Amino acid sequence: MFNFTKEAMLQIITTLQEKLTTLNPKEILEFEVLNPDYSSSTYAGNIVMIEAEEYVYRGYKAWVDLAQTLHCRMLTPIIKSHNTVLIRYEKLNSDDSFHKSTTDKEEKYGAESIFSQIHKNEEPAFITHYLKALQNANINKRIRVLNLGVNSGDEFEVIQKYATNFKNLELIGIDYCSSAINAAKEKFKEYKNISFYTHDINELASLELGKFDLIISIGTLQSSNLEFNPLFMSVVQNQLKRSGAMILGFPNCRWVDGEMIYGARVKNYPFSEMGLLYKDVIFCKKYLQQKKFRVTVTGKEYIFLTATSIN
Numbered sequence: 001m002f003n004f005t006k007e008a009m010l011q012i013i014t015t016l017q018e019k020l021t022t023l024n025p026k027e028i029l030e031f032e033v034l035n036p037d038y039s040s041s042t043y044a045g046n047i048v049m050i051e052a053e054e055y056v057y058r059g060y061k062a063w064v065d066l067a068q069t070l071h072c073r074m075l076t077p078i079i080k081s082h083n084t085v086l087i088r089y090e091k092l093n094s095d096d097s098f099h100k101s102t103t104d105k106e107e108k109y110g111a112e113s114i115f116s117q118i119h120k121n122e123e124p125a126f127i128t129h130y131l132k133a134l135q136n137a138n139i140n141k142r143i144r145v146l147n148l149g150v151n152s153g154d155e156f157e158v159i160q161k162y163a164t165n166f167k168n169l170e171l172i173g174i175d176y177c178s179s180a181i182n183a184a185k186e187k188f189k190e191y192k193n194i195s196f197y198t199h200d201i202n203e204l205a206s207l208e209l210g211k212f213d214l215i216i217s218i219g220t221l222q223s224s225n226l227e228f229n230p231l232f233m234s235v236v237q238n239q240l241k242r243s244g245a246m247i248l249g250f251p252n253c254r255w256v257d258g259e260m261i262y263g264a265r266v267k268n269y270p271f272s273e274m275g276l277l278y279k280d281v282i283f284c285k286k287y288l289q290q291k292k293f294r295v296t297v298t299g300k301e302y303i304f305l306t307a308t309s310i311n
Contacts, residue, residue, distance in 0.1 A: 001030050001031060001032065001086075002015060002016075002019075002030075002031035002032065003031070003032045004031050004032065004033050005032065005033060005034050005055050005056065005084060006054060006055065006056055007056070008056075009044075009045070009058075009062075009066075012031075012066075013066070013069075013070075016029065016031070016066075016070060016089075017070065020070060020072070020091055023091050024091070025091050025092060025093035025094070025095075025096075025257070026090060026091065026093060027090070027091050028075065028088055028089065028090050028091075029072070029088070029089045029090075029091065030086050030087070030088050030089075031086070031087055032080050032084050032085070032086055032087075033058065033063070033084060033085060033087055034048060034055040034056065034057055034058070034083060034084060034085075035079070035083055035084055035085045036057075036058065036059045036060045036063075036085070038050070038055075038057075038083060039057055042057045042059075043057075044057065044058045044059060044062050045057070045058070050083050055083065060077075063087050067089050068259070068261055068262055070089065071091070071092045071094065071256065071261065072089035072090060072091055072092060073089065073090040073092060073257070073258070073259055074087070074088070074089060075088040075089065075090055076088070092256050092257040092259060092261075093256075093257045094256060094257070096114075096256065096257040096258075097114070097254065097255060097256045097257065109151060109175075109177045109180055110177050110179040110180055111152070111179040111180055111182065111183040112179065114255075115151075115255075116152065116180070116183075118255055119154070120154050120218075120302075121154050121157060121158060123260055123301070125253075125260065125299075125300055125301040125302070126260075126301065126302050127158070129298050129299040129300070129302060129304050130155070130158060130218075130247075130249070130302075130304065131158065131162065132298060132304075133247045133249075133298070133304045133306045134158070134159065134162060134163075134247070136296060136306045136308065137214055137245035137246075137247055137306055137308060138245065138308065139159060139162070139163050139214065140163055140164050140165050141165075141213075142165075142169070142213040142214040142244075142245065143168060143169060143170060143213050144169075144170045144172075144210070144211070144212040144213050144214070145159070145169055145170065145171045145172070145212060145213065145214045145215075145216065146172050146173075146174070146209065146212040146214070146215045146216070146239060147171070147172070147173040147174070147215075147216045147217070147218075148174055148201055148204075148215065148216070148217040148220055148221070148235070149174070149175055149201070149217055149218065149219065149220025149221075149223075150173030150174060150175050150180075150181075150184060150196065151175055151177065151180045151184070152180050152183045152184045152187060153173055153184040153187055153188060153194075153196075154218075155216055155218060156171055156173060156184075156188065156194060157187075159171065160188075160191070166193075167193065169193055170193055170195075171193060171194045171195070172194075172195050172196075172197070172209060172212075173194070173195070173196045173197070174196070174197045174199050174201060174204070174207075175196075175197075175198065175199075176198065176199065176200050176201070177198070178198045181196045181197070181198045184196050201220070201226065201231065202225075202226060202231065204234075204235070204238075204239065205234075205238060209239070211238075211239055211240060211241045211244070212239055212240060212241060212244060213241055213243070213244045213245065214244060214245045214246070214247070215235060215239060215240050215244065215245075215246045215247075216246075216247045216248075216249075217235075217247075217248055217249070218247075218248075218249035218302070219249055219250070219251045219302075221248065221280075222250065222251075222276075222277075222280060228280055229283060232283075232284060232287070233287060236287065236288065236291060241309075242292075242309060242311055243309045243311060244309060245293075245306070245307060245308045245309065246288065246293070246305075246306070246307040247304065247305070247306050247307075248284060248304070248305040248306075249299075249302045249303070249304055249305075250264075250277050250280065250281055250302065250303040250304075250305070251264065251277075251301075251302055252264045252274060252277060252299070252300065252301055252302060252303050253301040253302065260301055262300070262301055264276070264277045277303065281297060281303055281305055284305055284307075285297065285305060288305075288307040292309065292310050292311050293307040293308060293309055293310065294307065294308050294309075294310050295307045
C-alpha cells in the first residue's frame with residue numbers, strides 16, 4: 001500500500017500508472033492520503049499543518065477525477081487514522097464496453113445490448129446540461145418535436161416530466177434499430193402524442209413528416225454510416241422550421257464497465273482525441289449562425305449545441 005500524504009500529484013500518477021499495469025481488471029488498488037474532510041475551502045496542493053507535520057491537501061473531487069483518468073472506479077474510502085483515509089480504486093475492465101461489441105451493427109444498440117443498460121438520464125453530467133438545453137430551446141413553446149436516433153426514448157422521458165405543455169406536443173422518434181424502437185413504443189404506449197418509426201435517417205425525406213419546431217439528436221449524426229455534413233444541412237433545410245430550435249448532443253465520453261469515462265476516442269489514438277468532435281461542433285455552429293440561429297455550446301461529457309431562431 002502506498003502513502004501519498006506529501007507527494008506531488010505527478011509522482012502519484014506515475015506510481016499508480018506503473019502499479020496498474022500489474023493488476024487485472026477488478027483488482028483493487030489502495031493508497032493512504034490526508035482525509036479531505038480535514039479542511040475546507042482549500043485548493044489542491046496547499047500544505048496543511050497537523051501537529052507540526054506537513055500534509056498536501058486534495059479534495060475528493062481530485063481523487064474521483066484521477067480514478068477516471070486512470071480508468072478506475074473509485075470505491076468507498078476507509079478511515080485509516082485520525083488524519084488519513086484509504087483511497088480505493090478498482091481497475092476497470094476495458095473489454096466490458098458496447099464500443100467493443102461484435103454483435104450485428106443494428107443490435108449493437110438494441111434492446112438486449114450492453115448499450116441498453118446505459119441510462120444517460122441518471123448521469124448528472126448528462127441530465128443537467130440536457131435540461132438546460134431544453135430550457136434554452138424554449139421547450140414549452142414548441143409543438144412538433146423530432147428526435148433522430150431516439151433509441152428507447154430517454155430524451156422523451158425528460159420532456160414528458162419537464163414540459164408544462166406536454167399534452168399539446170407531438171413527438172416523433174426515429175431509429176434504425178427495430179428492437180430499440182419496439183422498447184420505446186412499449187415504454188410510451190399510454191401516450192397518444194408520441195410516435196416512433198424504424199427507419200434509416202439517410203432516407204428521412206421518404207417519411208414525409210413535414211417540418212418541426214424542435215429537432216433533437218443525441219450521439220447519432222456522427223455515426224459511421226452517416227455523412228455528417230450533408231445530412232445535417234439537409235435536416236436543417238428540410239425538417240426544421242425557420243422559427244424552430246435544435247439540440248445536438250456530441251458524446252465526449254466512452255462507456256466502460258459501468259462508468260462514463262470523459263473524453264472522445266478515435267480509432268487511431270489510444271487516448272482521448274477531440275479534434276473531430278470539435279470540428280463537427282464548430283461546423284454546425286457556423287452553419288446555424290448563417291441561417292440566423294443563436295447558438296450556445298455547453299456540457300462536458302456530452303457537448304450540447306443548442307440553436308434557436310432569431311428571425
